[in-house]
Amino acid sequence: MSLWCLPPVPADICHGPVPAPNPEFTLKPKKKKSIQQSCETPGSPCSPCQEIVLRQCLGQHIGTEQMMVCSNRTPFSCSNLCGNLLQCRNHYCQKSCHAIIDRSLILDGYAISNVTPESCEECTLPCQKERSPACPHPCPLPCHVKNCPPCKVLIKRSCHCGTMVHVFECALYNSMFEEEQQQARSCGGPCHRKLPNCTHLCPETCHPGKCPSPEKCSKKVTVRCVCLHLKKQWLCHDVQAACCNSKHDMREISRSQFGIGLLPCTSECDIACKKKTTNPEVHQRKITMMEDKAKPALLPKGRKRREHKQEIKRSSKLEKQVFQVITLTAQKWLLIATMVVLLLVFAYFGYHGLFWLSDWMNEVEARRLKNRYPRI
Ligand SMILES: [Zn+2]
Ligand SMILES: [Zn+2]
Ligand SMILES: [Zn+2]
Ligand SMILES: [Zn+2]
Ligand SMILES: [Zn+2]
Ligand SMILES: [Zn+2]
Ligand SMILES: [Zn+2]
Ligand SMILES: [Zn+2]
Structure with a gap:
């Protein structure tokens, strides 16, 4: 059997001409007629191929194949989005199912030459x-x-x-x-943050977190007795230890009071005070005064700050009032002075102006008479 019959599609796409069955291998009697049409007359065009095939959509989506007669080559789109990976390799094409430009134009056994492939979206x-x-x-x-x-x-x-x-x-x-x-x-x-337990600054090189071992501060501190007569040089950590024993909260001691009262007053203090004041009562008073002075330093910082703020407020208010009174008085006097000056100026120019006006009028009159009676 020859394959002369020229199919409308290439032989590798369609099922091609089907040779007549070999009578020797054909079951007899043949009841069912084959759908396949053979080319009975060599050289004549084949009738359209009636083979049922599964066709893929234009976008070649899986699971969307449709049963079609082989000779029906109408391309179709499925209901999916294209979903092709874009050139950015991060996003997928959102167009509806379309023929893709860089894929083979021959899809699953049929040519889609009559379909213009579209390029996928551009990622923006x-x-x-x-x-x-x-x-x-x-x-x-x-x-x-x-x-x-x-x-x-x-x-x-x-x-x-x-x-x-x-x-x-x-x-x-x-x-x-x-x-x-x-x-x-x-x-x-240097770190130079204030240490929590004393008045000194951290000597370490700029470091993260809390300052290391503030209780080991070894700066020198002058410690005194309450009446300030006795004084000694201690190391800061000893001062801290002494303050700890006396149960003073280190954070509440002001800079000027740090180390004061740590030495006990001795008879030396009494003698020294006697020399100065010749009165031990005054020394005692001085001690009480010093203790009183030390007290506000032990007040909670917040209260101290509040009191200080209020004082500043009060004094600034008073200053403002005084300033206002001064400005008002100055304005009053300035107004009076200006009025007096203006009056004087008016009086002066008014008086002289009258004379000048009468002179001028006389002159004009004389000129007029001269013009009228030139011989006189
Ligand atoms: Zn599709
Ligand atoms: Zn990036
Ligand atoms: Zn960054
Ligand atoms: Zn992208
Ligand atoms: Zn696409
Ligand atoms: Zn630093
Ligand atoms: Zn530090
Ligand atoms: Zn210290």
């Missing part, structure tokens, strides 16, 4: 990737394939003691380990 979104190392700054590029470039945003971080502010490139700072970050943030100068 900004980059939505998470940056590495993670940071809150968005990537400046439009949606892209490769990793994001390192974040160049400048971030500010103060040093541990608060003396200066460092500026870091975000990616550089965030790629450091925590320890490295802490190190990079140190200003390298």
Whole structure:
């Protein structure tokens, strides 16, 4: 049997001409007529192929195949979105099912040459990737394939003691380990934060966290007795220990009272005071005064601050009132002076002005008469 019959589609696409059954291998009697049509007359065109085939949609979506007669080559779109991965490799095409430009135009056994393939969408979104190392700054590029470039945003971080502010490139700072970050943030100068238990400043190099061992402060402190006559040099940690024993809260002792009253008054104090005042009662009074003076220093800081604020308020109010009275008086006197000056000016110019006017009128009259009677 020859294959002369020229099918309307290429032989590899359609089932092609079907040769007449070989009588020797044909079951007899043949009751069912085959759907396949054979080319009975060599050289004549085949009748349309009636084979039932499964056809895929234009977008080649899985599970959307339709049963179609082989010769029916009408392309169809399914109800899915295209879903093809876009060039940005992050997003998928949202167009409805369409023939894709870069796929083979021969789909599952039929040509779609009469269908113009469409290109997928173009991604216009900004980059939505998470940056590495993670940071809150968005990537400046439009949606892209490769990793994001390192974040160049400048971030500010103060040093541990608060003396200066460092500026870091975000990616550089965030790629450091925590320890490295802490190190990079140190200003390298002395910490100089006030120690919690004494009046001294931390001598350590700018460091994170609390100041280490403030109870071991070894600065020198002048300690005195209550009447201030005796004095000695102690190390700060000894002063702290002594204050601890006397159950004074270190945080509430003011700078000027630090170390005062730690030495007990001796007979020396009495003698010294006698020399000065010749009266031990006065010395006693002085001691009481000193103790009284020391008391406000032991008042809670908040109360002290409140009282101080109120005092400032009161004095500033008084100052304001005095200033107002002065300004009002000055304004009154200035007004009176201006009025007097104006009156004087008017009187002077008014008086002289009258004379000048009468002179001028006389002159005009004389000129007129002269013109009228030139011989006189
Ligand atoms: Zn489809
Ligand atoms: Zn994209
Ligand atoms: Zn698409
Ligand atoms: Zn960043
Ligand atoms: Zn990016
Ligand atoms: Zn610092
Ligand atoms: Zn410190
Ligand atoms: Zn100290």
